[in-house]
Protein backbone atom coordinates (compact mmCIF):
# COMPACT_ATOMS: atom_id res chain seq x y z
CA UNK A 1 0.00 0.00 0.00
CA UNK A 2 2.77 2.41 -0.92
CA UNK A 3 2.16 6.09 -1.57
CA UNK A 4 4.04 7.54 -4.51
CA UNK A 5 6.12 10.61 -3.82
CA UNK A 6 5.54 13.83 -5.79
CA UNK A 7 8.90 15.25 -6.92
CA UNK A 8 7.17 18.58 -7.61
CA UNK A 9 6.58 18.95 -3.90
CA UNK A 10 3.69 19.51 -1.49
CA UNK A 11 1.75 22.33 0.03
CA UNK A 12 0.10 22.32 3.44
CA UNK A 13 -1.76 25.12 5.21
CA UNK A 14 -3.83 25.88 8.26
CA UNK A 15 -7.44 26.90 7.45
CA UNK A 16 -7.09 29.29 10.35
CA UNK A 17 -9.60 31.99 9.34
CA UNK A 18 -13.37 32.02 9.83
CA UNK A 19 -15.84 29.21 9.90
CA UNK A 20 -16.98 26.75 7.24
CA UNK A 21 -17.94 29.18 4.46
CA UNK A 22 -14.72 31.18 4.88
CA UNK A 23 -12.65 28.00 4.96
CA UNK A 24 -14.32 26.74 1.77
CA UNK A 25 -13.51 30.00 -0.05
CA UNK A 26 -9.91 29.66 1.09
CA UNK A 27 -9.78 26.03 0.06
CA UNK A 28 -10.67 26.84 -3.55
CA UNK A 29 -8.01 29.54 -3.75
CA UNK A 30 -5.38 27.33 -2.11
CA UNK A 31 -6.13 24.51 -4.54
CA UNK A 32 -5.70 26.93 -7.46
CA UNK A 33 -2.40 28.11 -5.94
CA UNK A 34 -1.13 24.52 -5.52
CA UNK A 35 -2.08 23.80 -9.12
CA UNK A 36 -0.25 26.89 -10.40
CA UNK A 37 2.89 25.77 -8.54
CA UNK A 38 2.25 22.16 -9.61
CA UNK A 39 2.53 20.95 -6.01
CA UNK A 40 0.30 18.33 -4.37
CA UNK A 41 -2.15 19.98 -1.96
CA UNK A 42 -2.45 18.30 1.40
CA UNK A 43 -6.20 18.32 2.13
CA UNK A 44 -6.65 20.41 5.25
CA UNK A 45 -9.11 19.33 7.92
CA UNK A 46 -12.04 21.61 8.72
CA UNK A 47 -11.76 23.62 11.91
CA UNK A 48 -14.97 23.89 13.91
CA UNK A 49 -15.76 26.04 16.90
CA UNK A 50 -18.20 24.96 19.60
CA UNK A 51 -19.81 27.37 21.97
CA UNK A 52 -18.19 27.17 25.39
CA UNK A 53 -15.31 24.94 24.23
CA UNK A 54 -11.84 26.37 24.40
CA UNK A 55 -10.27 24.23 21.72
CA UNK A 56 -11.66 23.86 18.22
CA UNK A 57 -12.64 20.52 16.75
CA UNK A 58 -10.45 19.31 13.88
CA UNK A 59 -12.52 17.36 11.34
CA UNK A 60 -10.92 15.34 8.51
CA UNK A 61 -11.53 16.79 5.06
CA UNK A 62 -13.16 13.54 3.88
CA UNK A 63 -15.88 13.71 6.55
CA UNK A 64 -17.65 16.21 4.31
CA UNK A 65 -16.17 15.77 0.82
CA UNK A 66 -15.09 13.07 -1.61
CA UNK A 67 -11.52 13.11 -2.87
CA UNK A 68 -11.93 11.60 -6.36
CA UNK A 69 -13.63 14.61 -8.06
CA UNK A 70 -10.87 16.91 -6.74
CA UNK A 71 -8.26 14.73 -8.41
CA UNK A 72 -9.85 15.56 -11.76
CA UNK A 73 -8.74 19.14 -11.12
CA UNK A 74 -5.41 18.69 -9.35
CA UNK A 75 -3.17 16.43 -7.22
CA UNK A 76 -4.36 16.21 -3.60
CA UNK A 77 -3.47 13.90 -0.70
CA UNK A 78 -5.28 13.29 2.61
CA UNK A 79 -3.56 14.88 5.61
CA UNK A 80 -3.13 11.54 7.38
CA UNK A 81 -1.50 9.88 4.37
CA UNK A 82 0.83 12.84 4.03
CA UNK A 83 1.83 12.82 7.70
CA UNK A 84 2.24 9.01 7.84
CA UNK A 85 3.92 8.30 4.51
CA UNK A 86 5.50 11.46 3.14
CA UNK A 87 6.37 13.82 6.00
CA UNK A 88 8.75 11.45 7.87
CA UNK A 89 11.01 11.32 4.79
CA UNK A 90 10.46 14.56 2.90
CA UNK A 91 9.74 16.82 5.84
CA UNK A 92 11.65 15.54 8.88
CA UNK A 93 11.05 17.40 12.17
CA UNK A 94 14.38 19.25 11.98
CA UNK A 95 13.52 20.77 8.61
CA UNK A 96 10.04 22.05 9.32
CA UNK A 97 10.00 25.67 8.27
CA UNK A 98 6.73 27.59 8.23
CA UNK A 99 5.83 30.26 5.68
CA UNK A 100 4.07 33.54 6.27
CA UNK A 101 3.93 36.82 4.37
CA UNK A 102 5.56 38.72 7.25
CA UNK A 103 6.24 38.29 10.95
CA UNK A 104 3.03 37.78 12.88
CA UNK A 105 1.72 36.86 16.28
CA UNK A 106 2.61 38.55 19.51
CA UNK A 107 4.14 41.58 17.86
CA UNK A 108 1.17 42.33 15.68
CA UNK A 109 -1.25 41.90 18.54
CA UNK A 110 0.70 44.43 20.56
CA UNK A 111 0.83 46.85 17.63
CA UNK A 112 -2.89 46.56 17.24
CA UNK A 113 -3.65 47.20 20.89
CA UNK A 114 -0.97 49.77 21.44
CA UNK A 115 -1.68 53.47 21.29
CA UNK A 116 2.05 54.15 21.23
CA UNK A 117 3.61 55.55 18.05
CA UNK A 118 6.22 52.81 18.01
CA UNK A 119 4.81 49.47 19.07
CA UNK A 120 6.18 47.49 21.96
CA UNK A 121 7.96 44.42 20.69
CA UNK A 122 6.98 41.42 22.72
CA UNK A 123 7.94 37.87 21.88
CA UNK A 124 9.84 36.80 18.81
CA UNK A 125 9.54 39.48 16.16
CA UNK A 126 11.33 37.40 13.53
CA UNK A 127 8.86 34.57 13.50
CA UNK A 128 5.57 33.56 11.89
CA UNK A 129 4.57 32.50 15.43
CA UNK A 130 2.60 29.87 13.53
CA UNK A 131 1.35 28.13 16.64
CA UNK A 132 0.48 31.31 18.50
CA UNK A 133 -3.21 31.72 19.32
CA UNK A 134 -6.39 29.86 18.45
CA UNK A 135 -6.90 27.88 16.21
CA UNK A 136 -3.23 28.03 15.09
CA UNK A 137 -1.69 26.01 17.93
CA UNK A 138 -4.47 23.43 18.02
CA UNK A 139 -4.25 22.85 14.30
CA UNK A 140 -0.52 22.09 14.10
CA UNK A 141 -0.71 20.13 17.36
CA UNK A 142 -3.40 17.93 15.83
CA UNK A 143 -0.80 16.70 13.33
CA UNK A 144 2.07 16.92 15.85
CA UNK A 145 3.98 19.53 13.89
CA UNK A 146 6.45 22.00 15.42
CA UNK A 147 8.52 24.44 13.43
CA UNK A 148 12.24 25.11 13.64
CA UNK A 149 12.21 28.30 11.59
CA UNK A 150 10.08 30.84 9.71
CA UNK A 151 10.27 31.99 6.11
CA UNK A 152 8.77 35.35 5.14
CA UNK A 153 7.70 35.29 1.50
CA UNK A 154 6.49 38.91 1.21
CA UNK A 155 6.43 40.92 -1.00
CA UNK A 156 5.80 37.82 -3.12
CA UNK A 157 2.12 36.86 -2.90
CA UNK A 158 -0.37 34.20 -3.86
CA UNK A 159 -2.15 35.93 -6.75
CA UNK A 160 -1.11 33.45 -9.41
CA UNK A 161 -3.27 34.94 -12.15
CA UNK A 162 0.09 36.60 -12.92
CA UNK A 163 2.50 34.13 -14.60
CA UNK A 164 5.57 36.01 -13.33
CA UNK A 165 4.50 35.35 -9.76
CA UNK A 166 4.30 31.62 -10.46
CA UNK A 167 7.77 31.70 -12.00
CA UNK A 168 9.20 33.57 -9.03
CA UNK A 169 7.76 31.07 -6.53
CA UNK A 170 9.31 28.22 -8.51
CA UNK A 171 12.67 29.98 -8.69
CA UNK A 172 12.92 31.01 -5.05
CA UNK A 173 11.36 27.86 -3.61
CA UNK A 174 12.22 24.94 -5.95
CA UNK A 175 10.84 21.58 -4.78
CA UNK A 176 14.25 19.90 -4.47
CA UNK A 177 15.25 22.45 -1.81
CA UNK A 178 11.74 23.04 -0.45
CA UNK A 179 9.79 19.78 -0.82
CA UNK A 180 7.04 21.09 1.49
CA UNK A 181 5.65 24.62 1.63
CA UNK A 182 3.75 24.93 4.92
CA UNK A 183 1.65 28.06 5.31
CA UNK A 184 0.57 29.71 8.57
CA UNK A 185 -2.77 30.59 6.95
CA UNK A 186 -4.43 29.81 3.62
CA UNK A 187 -2.40 31.06 0.63
CA UNK A 188 -5.59 32.45 -0.87
CA UNK A 189 -7.87 35.45 -0.85
CA UNK A 190 -11.24 35.94 0.84
CA UNK A 191 -13.69 36.00 -0.73
CA UNK A 192 -12.59 33.48 -3.34
CA UNK A 193 -11.23 35.14 -6.51
CA UNK A 194 -13.70 35.22 -9.38
CA UNK A 195 -11.51 33.03 -11.57
CA UNK A 196 -11.46 30.26 -8.94
CA UNK A 197 -15.20 29.98 -8.31
CA UNK A 198 -15.59 27.31 -10.99
CA UNK A 199 -13.33 24.92 -9.04
CA UNK A 200 -16.32 24.39 -6.74
CA UNK A 201 -17.72 21.78 -9.12
CA UNK A 202 -14.99 19.42 -7.86
CA UNK A 203 -16.20 19.79 -4.29
CA UNK A 204 -18.65 16.91 -4.00
CA UNK A 205 -20.34 15.94 -0.72
CA UNK A 206 -19.24 12.76 1.03
CA UNK A 207 -21.59 9.79 0.91
CA UNK A 208 -22.54 10.38 4.53
CA UNK A 209 -23.70 13.99 3.96
CA UNK A 210 -25.36 13.10 0.66
CA UNK A 211 -27.25 10.21 2.27
CA UNK A 212 -28.43 12.38 5.17
CA UNK A 213 -29.70 15.04 2.77
CA UNK A 214 -31.49 12.50 0.58
CA UNK A 215 -33.01 10.77 3.59
CA UNK A 216 -34.44 14.04 4.83
CA UNK A 217 -35.85 14.87 1.40
CA UNK A 218 -37.53 11.49 0.98
CA UNK A 219 -38.86 11.17 4.53
CA UNK A 220 -39.73 14.71 5.57
CA UNK A 221 -40.57 16.58 2.38
CA UNK A 222 -43.63 16.28 0.17
CA UNK A 223 -42.97 15.15 -3.41
CA UNK A 224 -42.59 18.00 -5.88
CA UNK A 225 -40.60 21.18 -6.17
CA UNK A 226 -39.21 23.06 -3.15
CA UNK A 227 -37.58 26.39 -2.49
CA UNK A 228 -34.51 26.43 -0.24
CA UNK A 229 -33.81 29.55 1.80
CA UNK A 230 -30.89 30.62 3.97
CA UNK A 231 -31.67 32.92 6.90
CA UNK A 232 -28.43 34.14 8.47
CA UNK A 233 -29.58 36.04 11.55
CA UNK A 234 -27.58 35.08 14.67
CA UNK A 235 -26.14 37.73 17.00
CA UNK A 236 -22.70 37.65 15.34
CA UNK A 237 -24.40 38.40 12.04
CA UNK A 238 -26.55 41.23 13.40
CA UNK A 239 -23.32 42.76 14.68
CA UNK A 240 -21.49 42.23 11.36
CA UNK A 241 -24.35 43.81 9.37
CA UNK A 242 -23.90 47.04 11.34
CA UNK A 243 -20.67 47.52 9.36
CA UNK A 244 -22.46 47.60 6.00
CA UNK A 245 -22.43 51.41 5.66
CA UNK A 246 -18.62 51.59 5.82
CA UNK A 247 -18.05 48.16 4.15
CA UNK A 248 -20.03 48.23 0.88
CA UNK A 249 -18.50 44.90 -0.23
CA UNK A 250 -18.51 43.05 3.10
CA UNK A 251 -17.54 39.31 3.20
CA UNK A 252 -19.12 37.43 0.27
CA UNK A 253 -20.91 40.49 -1.16
CA UNK A 254 -18.87 40.42 -4.43
CA UNK A 255 -20.92 37.35 -5.46
CA UNK A 256 -23.81 39.81 -5.95
CA UNK A 257 -22.17 43.20 -6.34
CA UNK A 258 -19.05 42.30 -8.31
CA UNK A 259 -15.49 42.44 -7.03
CA UNK A 260 -15.29 46.19 -7.62
CA UNK A 261 -18.89 47.03 -6.67
CA UNK A 262 -19.83 47.16 -10.36
CA UNK A 263 -23.39 46.31 -9.35
CA UNK A 264 -23.76 48.73 -6.47
CA UNK A 265 -23.18 48.74 -2.73
CA UNK A 266 -24.35 46.37 -0.03
CA UNK A 267 -27.50 47.35 1.85
CA UNK A 268 -28.95 46.46 5.24
CA UNK A 269 -31.76 44.48 3.53
CA UNK A 270 -29.22 42.28 1.75
CA UNK A 271 -27.46 41.52 5.02
CA UNK A 272 -30.41 41.16 7.39
CA UNK A 273 -33.66 41.12 5.39
CA UNK A 274 -36.86 42.05 7.22
CA UNK A 275 -39.69 39.57 7.65
CA UNK A 276 -41.74 41.56 5.09
CA UNK A 277 -38.92 41.34 2.56
CA UNK A 278 -38.49 37.60 3.09
CA UNK A 279 -42.22 36.89 2.74
CA UNK A 280 -42.53 39.13 -0.33
CA UNK A 281 -39.63 37.46 -2.14
CA UNK A 282 -40.73 33.97 -1.16
CA UNK A 283 -44.27 34.54 -2.42
CA UNK A 284 -42.92 35.90 -5.68
CA UNK A 285 -40.56 32.94 -6.16
CA UNK A 286 -43.38 30.48 -5.44
CA UNK A 287 -45.70 32.26 -7.85
CA UNK A 288 -43.06 32.25 -10.60
CA UNK A 289 -42.44 28.53 -10.12
CA UNK A 290 -46.16 27.74 -10.07
CA UNK A 291 -46.61 29.68 -13.31
CA UNK A 292 -43.98 27.43 -14.90
CA UNK A 293 -45.80 24.45 -13.41
CA UNK A 294 -48.77 25.14 -15.67
CA UNK A 295 -46.73 23.40 -18.39
CA UNK A 296 -44.76 21.06 -16.11
CA UNK A 297 -46.73 20.04 -13.03
CA UNK A 298 -43.58 18.63 -11.36
CA UNK A 299 -42.57 22.24 -10.79
CA UNK A 300 -45.48 23.08 -8.47
CA UNK A 301 -43.92 24.25 -5.20
CA UNK A 302 -44.85 21.95 -2.33
CA UNK A 303 -42.40 23.05 0.32
CA UNK A 304 -40.01 25.66 1.62
CA UNK A 305 -36.86 24.34 3.28
CA UNK A 306 -35.35 26.76 5.79
CA UNK A 307 -31.69 26.71 6.86
CA UNK A 308 -30.60 29.10 9.58
CA UNK A 309 -27.91 29.59 12.18
CA UNK A 310 -30.47 31.02 14.60
CA UNK A 311 -34.10 31.87 13.87
CA UNK A 312 -35.81 29.76 11.17
CA UNK A 313 -39.07 31.77 11.30
CA UNK A 314 -41.03 28.54 10.75
CA UNK A 315 -44.28 29.71 12.37
CA UNK A 316 -44.14 33.15 10.77
CA UNK A 317 -43.57 31.64 7.33
CA UNK A 318 -46.26 28.98 7.79
CA UNK A 319 -48.85 31.57 8.56
CA UNK A 320 -47.71 33.97 5.83
CA UNK A 321 -47.74 31.23 3.17
CA UNK A 322 -50.72 29.12 4.28
CA UNK A 323 -52.85 30.11 1.28
CA UNK A 324 -50.17 28.83 -1.09
CA UNK A 325 -50.41 25.30 0.30
CA UNK A 326 -46.73 24.82 0.96
CA UNK A 327 -45.12 22.99 3.87
CA UNK A 328 -42.39 24.90 5.71
CA UNK A 329 -39.68 22.61 7.09
CA UNK A 330 -36.25 22.57 8.71
CA UNK A 331 -33.87 19.89 9.97
CA UNK A 332 -34.78 18.38 13.35
CA UNK A 333 -31.18 18.48 14.51
CA UNK A 334 -29.00 21.39 13.35
CA UNK A 335 -26.37 20.28 10.84
CA UNK A 336 -24.75 22.97 8.70
CA UNK A 337 -23.42 20.60 6.05
CA UNK A 338 -26.71 18.77 5.58
CA UNK A 339 -28.41 22.18 5.38
CA UNK A 340 -25.99 23.16 2.61
CA UNK A 341 -26.46 19.90 0.73
CA UNK A 342 -30.27 20.29 0.82
CA UNK A 343 -30.13 23.95 -0.22
CA UNK A 344 -28.00 22.82 -3.15
CA UNK A 345 -30.75 20.44 -4.28
CA UNK A 346 -33.63 22.92 -4.09
CA UNK A 347 -35.43 23.96 -7.28
CA UNK A 348 -34.83 27.60 -6.44
CA UNK A 349 -32.48 28.91 -3.76
CA UNK A 350 -32.74 32.27 -2.01
CA UNK A 351 -29.59 33.19 -0.11
CA UNK A 352 -27.74 36.01 1.58
CA UNK A 353 -25.35 38.06 -0.62
CA UNK A 354 -23.05 38.85 2.30
CA UNK A 355 -22.73 35.36 3.80
CA UNK A 356 -20.01 32.95 2.64
CA UNK A 357 -22.30 30.12 3.83
CA UNK A 358 -24.82 31.19 1.15
CA UNK A 359 -21.96 31.69 -1.31
CA UNK A 360 -21.11 28.01 -0.99
CA UNK A 361 -24.61 27.04 -2.15
CA UNK A 362 -24.59 29.62 -4.96
CA UNK A 363 -21.30 28.31 -6.40
CA UNK A 364 -22.44 24.69 -6.21
CA UNK A 365 -25.68 25.55 -8.01
CA UNK A 366 -23.88 27.68 -10.61
CA UNK A 367 -21.74 24.68 -11.49
CA UNK A 368 -24.96 22.81 -12.44
CA UNK A 369 -26.75 25.79 -13.97
CA UNK A 370 -29.36 25.78 -11.15
CA UNK A 371 -31.03 29.13 -10.36
CA UNK A 372 -30.28 31.22 -7.25
CA UNK A 373 -31.78 34.43 -5.91
CA UNK A 374 -30.73 36.72 -3.06
CA UNK A 375 -32.51 38.68 -0.34
CA UNK A 376 -32.79 42.35 -1.23
CA UNK A 377 -30.83 42.01 -4.46
CA UNK A 378 -31.07 43.39 -7.03
CA UNK A 379 -32.33 46.52 -5.28
CA UNK A 380 -35.79 47.37 -6.59
Ligand code: GFB
Nearest residue numbers: 018019020021022236240307308309335336339355356357
Ligand atom coordinates in the same frame (compact mmCIF):
# COMPACT_ATOMS: atom_id res chain seq x y z
O1 GFB B 1 -19.90 29.54 7.17
P1 GFB B 1 -19.48 30.87 7.63
O2 GFB B 1 -18.06 31.20 7.45
O3 GFB B 1 -20.42 31.91 6.90
O4 GFB B 1 -19.80 30.98 9.18
P2 GFB B 1 -20.63 33.50 7.05
C1 GFB B 1 -21.10 30.92 9.67
C2 GFB B 1 -21.33 29.64 10.48
O5 GFB B 1 -22.61 29.77 11.12
C3 GFB B 1 -21.44 28.38 9.61
C4 GFB B 1 -23.32 28.57 11.03
O6 GFB B 1 -20.21 27.78 9.33
C5 GFB B 1 -22.37 27.53 10.44
O7 GFB B 1 -21.68 26.90 11.48
N1 GFB B 1 -24.45 28.75 10.09
C6 GFB B 1 -24.70 29.79 9.27
C7 GFB B 1 -25.42 27.85 9.91
N2 GFB B 1 -25.82 29.58 8.56
C8 GFB B 1 -26.30 28.37 8.94
C9 GFB B 1 -27.43 27.59 8.56
O8 GFB B 1 -28.24 27.95 7.71
N3 GFB B 1 -27.55 26.38 9.16
C10 GFB B 1 -26.67 25.93 10.10
N4 GFB B 1 -26.88 24.72 10.63
N5 GFB B 1 -25.60 26.64 10.49
C11 GFB B 1 -19.05 34.72 8.81
C12 GFB B 1 -17.91 34.02 9.53
O9 GFB B 1 -20.05 33.82 8.46
O10 GFB B 1 -19.66 35.59 9.73
C13 GFB B 1 -16.93 35.07 9.93
O11 GFB B 1 -17.26 33.06 8.78
C14 GFB B 1 -17.60 36.04 10.89
O12 GFB B 1 -15.82 34.48 10.54
C15 GFB B 1 -18.85 36.59 10.26
O13 GFB B 1 -17.89 35.39 12.10
C16 GFB B 1 -19.67 37.45 11.22
O14 GFB B 1 -19.88 34.24 6.00
O15 GFB B 1 -22.12 33.66 7.10
